[in-house]
Amino acid sequence: MKQKFGIKQVVAIGIGTALFIVLTNAQVPFLIVPNTALQSRVAVLTFFSAIYGPIVGAAIGLIGHALGDALFYGSIWWSWVFPEAIFAIAVGLFSERYKVKAGGFGKKEIILFNVIQVIGNALAWILLAPILDIAIYAEPANKVFGQGALAFLGNIIVAGVLGTLLLLAYSKVGAKSGSLSKED
Numbered sequence: 001m002k003q004k005f006g007i008k009q010v011v012a013i014g015i016g017t018a019l020f021i022v023l024t025n026a027q028v029p030f031l032i033v034p035n036t037a038l039q040s041r042v043a044v045l046t047f048f049s050a051i052y053g054p055i056v057g058a059a060i061g062l063i064g065h066a067l068g069d070a071l072f073y074g075s076i077w078w079s080w081v082f083p084e085a086i087f088a089i090a091v092g093l094f095s096e097r098y099k100v101k102a103g104g105f106g107k108k109e110i111i112l113f114n115v116i117q118v119i120g121n122a123l124a125w126i127l128l129a130p131i132l133d134i135a136i137y138a139e140p141a142n143k144v145f146g147q148g149a150l151a152f153l154g155n156i157i158v159a160g161v162l163g164t165l166l167l168l169a170y171s172k173v174g175a176k177s178g179s180l181s182k183e184d
Helices: 007-025 041-052 054-073 078-092 107-137 141-177
Strands: 027-029 037-039
Touching: 007 041, 007 054, 037 141, 041 054, 041 078, 041 141, 054 078, 078 107, 078 141, 107 141
Parallel strands: none
Antiparallel strands: 027 037
16 A cells, blocks of 8 residues: 655645544533543544545544543543544555545445444444553543443444545545546
């Protein structure tokens, strides 16, 4: 997988991070387990990771989550910042296979995208976040594994629905804009 890194990627990190931060409070709390919610910002992260790859996604996840926590909650919860980046890396590793930029984000690519985002979410929220919560903050295991399970469910729904719709729309627009050619 060849990933170029240039001005487009830096701009994508800036725009993606800004959107991620702005959407930090656009959420629907689960109310079952504290500090868990459906978060629309996950769709932004999956979109940028699927378009620009793992480095851009990881940067947006790390910077966006850390700044969002600091601005809206007063402190950074590192045990949830790092899993956000891991999720973005998982989605971004397959960015070329989704064929979004080429206008080929069809049934097979949608299935691949959603299988990858479910696996990435499982690694991040069912495994890594609870383990880091216990190791860094000495949180009770039953609490953090419950939070992780709900975060996993919420994120797969948001990424699966909103993320897929964003990628479908971009694939249709990207294919048309990329097909322009210079006339003689």
